Amino acid sequence: MACQRSQDAANFVFEGKKIIGVALNYMCAVNARKVPVPKEPIVFLKPTTSYIREGSPIVLPKVFTKVAYEVELGVIIGSRCKNVSREQAMQHVGGYCLALDLTAQCNLTAARATGGSWTLGKGFDTSTPVSRLIPLDAVNDPHALPLWLKVNGEVQQSGCTADLVFKVPDIIAYVSKYMTLEPNDLILTGTPHGSDAFKAGDVIECGLADLATMKFNVCDE
Amino acid sequence: MACQRSQDAANFVFEGKKIIGVALNYMCAVNARKVPVPKEPIVFLKPTTSYIREGSPIVLPKVFTKVAYEVELGVIIGSRCKNVSREQAMQHVGGYCLALDLTAQCNLTAARATGGSWTLGKGFDTSTPVSRLIPLDAVNDPHALPLWLKVNGEVQQSGCTADLVFKVPDIIAYVSKYMTLEPNDLILTGTPHGSDAFKAGDVIECGLADLATMKFNVCDE
Ligand SMILES: [Mg+2]
Ligand SMILES: [Mg+2]
């Protein structure tokens, strides 16, 4: 059954309709920013037009001045669920991926200051680079995975999914109280401390345990 | 060509991947709320799991205490575009629909006060009731359409798309600077003054010119 679910989720980039992000979900990031630990997952949406795969560049939109990297564990939904319990939630996971949740901080900071929407700062084209599907049976424990990101060869982020504030089943259970999760939906689980701006000409590499690595060139629109 | 585009867009509820909303986009609403006229469209995302059609009830989530109706003109994208000009934008419209952009004000007001995300307050299941496709050739001018909403037979909203702050081509051009628009994406253009809370047991009816009407029962989750 795990095998079947992984096969079905292999085309999540083309078949998926939803990308759900969780903000401020690593204790190291909460501590570094000296903010209170969130009481509930902080959930946002990205459009699937933001997906890219290795071989395509990250394109920084003309309209933005500051875009930051965020390396994340992605969780791909394998079967439909609504109002699922934490205990049942993992049965609806179809696989994993390595992902970047690129964020236009220039836009998002301004939006947050005025109670505005996060959509443009999170949703621009090429803002969600992802690896191939990592099948379920390759991952013993999704909460024990080191992940890292380098810019031009220098390590900028280094964390472990053990440090997640809300674990994978917590997020699935919470989101499914509001909206149905469908096969091929992607959940971006948040990023460890160290997210920062990057620029055209940079090379971004990242990795998740021994499961996946990715490398992207960055250019201006 | 208009005919072909309309045919292709007929299944937008099932084929579409993006729902883009625009907030505070009627002059009557701006004036009633005594806020400045937005300088740019205020854009947010809803997931396609929020769609319902006539015959299904609006289900008020247990987690919310105040959900409001918003009657809107929906614009369905007919062909892919990115960085399209206002002058070229209308060529990418595949049709129209009548829509409701149901909004959990309890959640959204709290989110906005703290710079939070609009996603849960806008994205819950059944929050986007829509009519069938209104074909292009049925609409002479999308900016001259009266639209109305009744709760239990009493008119609560009555406006005209002539009152839009950002017109359809303005919105398409603006959004496409950030993200690619794809066939079957839906744009919710905003709601006239009069949006307010409703409750289980209410019957919501709405209409757009002589082009479409819809009627929905409301129940608690
Ligand atoms: Mg993130
Ligand atoms: Mg009223």
Ligand SMILES: [Mg+2]
């Ligand atoms: Mg609205």
